[in-house]
Amino acid sequence: MSPPYAWKEAGKLTLPVMFGYLPLGAAYGILAVEVGVPWWAAVLMSLIIYAGAGQFLAVALLAAGAGLMELAVATLMLNSRHLFYGLSLLKRFQGAGWRKPYMIFALTDETYSLITTLPAATHGRDHALAFRICLLNQAWWVLGSVAGVLAGTTLTFNSQGIEFALTALFIVLTLEQARRLRRWLPFGIAILTGIAGVWLVPDRHLLLSAIGAASLILLFHYSLGRHQETRT
Amino acid sequence: MSTPALLIFIAVCALATFATRVTPFVALARHADHPLILHLGRYLPPTVMMILVIYALRDFRPLIDGHLNAGANGWPMIIASLIVALLHLWRRNALLSIIGGTGAYMAMVQLGWMV
Numbered sequence: 001m002s003p004p005y006a007w008k009e010a011g012k013l014t015l016p017v018m019f020g021y022l023p024l025g026a027a028y029g030i031l032a033v034e035v036g037v038p039w040w041a042a043v044l045m046s047l048i049i050y051a052g053a054g055q056f057l058a059v060a061l062l063a064a065g066a067g068l069m070e071l072a073v074a075t076l077m078l079n080s081r082h083l084f085y086g087l088s089l090l091k092r093f094q095g096a097g098w099r100k101p102y103m104i105f106a107l108t109d110e111t112y113s114l115i116t117t118l119p120a121a122t123h124g125r126d127h128a129l130a131f132r133i134c135l136l137n138q139a140w141w142v143l144g145s146v147a148g149v150l151a152g153t154t155l156t157f158n159s160q161g162i163e164f165a166l167t168a169l170f171i172v173l174t175l176e177q178a179r180r181l182r183r184w185l186p187f188g189i190a191i192l193t194g195i196a197g198v199w200l201v202p203d204r205h206l207l208l209s210a211i212g213a214a215s216l217i218l219l220f221h222y223s224l225g226r227h228q229e230t231r232t
Numbered sequence: 233m234s235t236p237a238l239l240i241f242i243a244v245c246a247l248a249t250f251a252t253r254v255t256p257f258v259a260l261a262r263h264a265d266h267p268l269i270l271h272l273g274r275y276l277p278p279t280v281m282m283i284l285v286i287y288a289l290r291d292f293r294p295l296i297d298g299h300l301n302a303g304a305n306g307w308p309m310i311i312a313s314l315i316v317a318l319l320h321l322w323r324r325n326a327l328l329s330i331i332g333g334t335g336a337y338m339a340m341v342q343l344g345w346m347v
Contacts, residue, residue: 084280087273088277090273105253161342165334167313168312171285171317172316174281174284207284214283222271225271
């Protein structure tokens, strides 16, 4: 496959993320400038931190004059759901070579979702495509941040509601996963832990609690299967 | 805040974020073929995806002051989600589903869907 076509394919796959990351990145850029973060620092954060909620948190902590320890702990807590993403990609990222460090660095919720739902037809050239997806997603995020920093509060396009594109993306990817797996188990676990999380846990710990609890249930499910295997 | 202090602040945040992403790859590099890891690799992505959907819809409030909530966190959210799901089950074109649902959501939120 020739490179231009390959980039086009990746571009098409990341289009929904673009609709989400450009406005969210812009919102982040606007917020950062408003609380007094220099423009270059706001963009630098999108380049080397690259975490949506994490950067909003960092800007808030900067504005509040938080200490480095506080920052490190809060960031680790907020992003620890990434631990589980890595767990389920260990096998998939094997053999990605020079691309691997960047693919690990760029593992956001949206990138994880896209990569784990890639159609089976792409196997074999998996790593190159996954790498392009990672790179383009970050490009959308950085572009959005730059636009936000530049535009400040003078955006004229009424983009209210465009961030729903990310919700829509998650719905589509859930349906695709369901079509492929044809098992109710993961979705049942997700509904259980997700709704329990919404009810019981404060917002900023919701994702980690739900994904952590779901992983524990899957662990239990695994050991149950092993147990039955050894008995029969 | 001085420039060096700001750079240190950003570096700490970048390292903490990267640490959460790279740890499994470093700590479990030799166990990629372990059946438990394969089990998680199979079941965790769809679980996470469904949790992300619930997370994205967590602010849904059906009623405001006894009236149906037509705001950004009200019924437009649910209607647009249904549009996405139905479009996708019908045509199975990811881009169409996402653009259709997002367009409907933006129209409902910006123009109002009920008088």
